[in-house]
Amino acid sequence: MRYRVWRLAVFLAASAPPLYWLYCAVFGLLGPDPGKALVDNLGLGGLILLLITLAMTPLQQLSCWGGWIAVRRQLGLWCFAYVALHLCGYVLFIAGLRLELVLRDLTERPYIIVGALAFTGLLALAVTSNRFSIRRLGRKWKALHRLVYVILLLALLHMLWVVRADLGEWLAYALIGGALLLMRVSTVASGLQRAGALWRDNPKKVEI
Secondary structure (H helix, E strand, O other), X not given: OOOHHHHHHHHHHHHHHHHHHHHHHHOOOOOOOHHHHHXXXXXXXXXXXXHHHHHHHHHHHHHOOOHHHHOHHHHHHHHHHHHHHHHHHHHHHHOOOOHHHHHHHHHHOHHHHHHHHHHXXXXXXXXXXXXXXXXXXXXXXXXXXXXXXXXXXXXXXXXXXXXXXXXXXXXXXXXXXXXXHXXXXXXXXXXXXXXXXXHHHOHHXXXX
């Protein structure tokens, strides 16, 4: 397997935050409501991992290094894992394992509805992130995985509803997400590829 050390480094980096947050929760370092802090941290971590996953293709286009694409699937699965833990934390710590409260939130709270839609999309992508699904779905696989752009918008909307009082942090993530979506436009993507090729051929000619 190529990029073995790089893949391992990404795995360790992605697995470290939840373990650290769990440690902080056990030893009372997450404040008066550690359950909510865990839910918030996992949700934000999932969004950050989604943005990092979407950044892999532009980075590969600019650098012409295959290592970015080699860890894209792993990062996507880590994103799903964080969001799944975020959902489990909500059910356990916020809803108190009360199914009726979860069902009520799913019908009355818009940010919960949006978050559930984003999780459903991530679940579909995670389940089909394997070679069997690629062969089975054929061209439909790429169309399905373009759902990630809709998921990003849903995730940002979910976060906006959660942090309504403090828009500064949300705006930073929204701008990054917007820039990453802009890089998917064909003309922008072609420009990145040309810049990457020029940098590879003669880095001194590329003006930053």
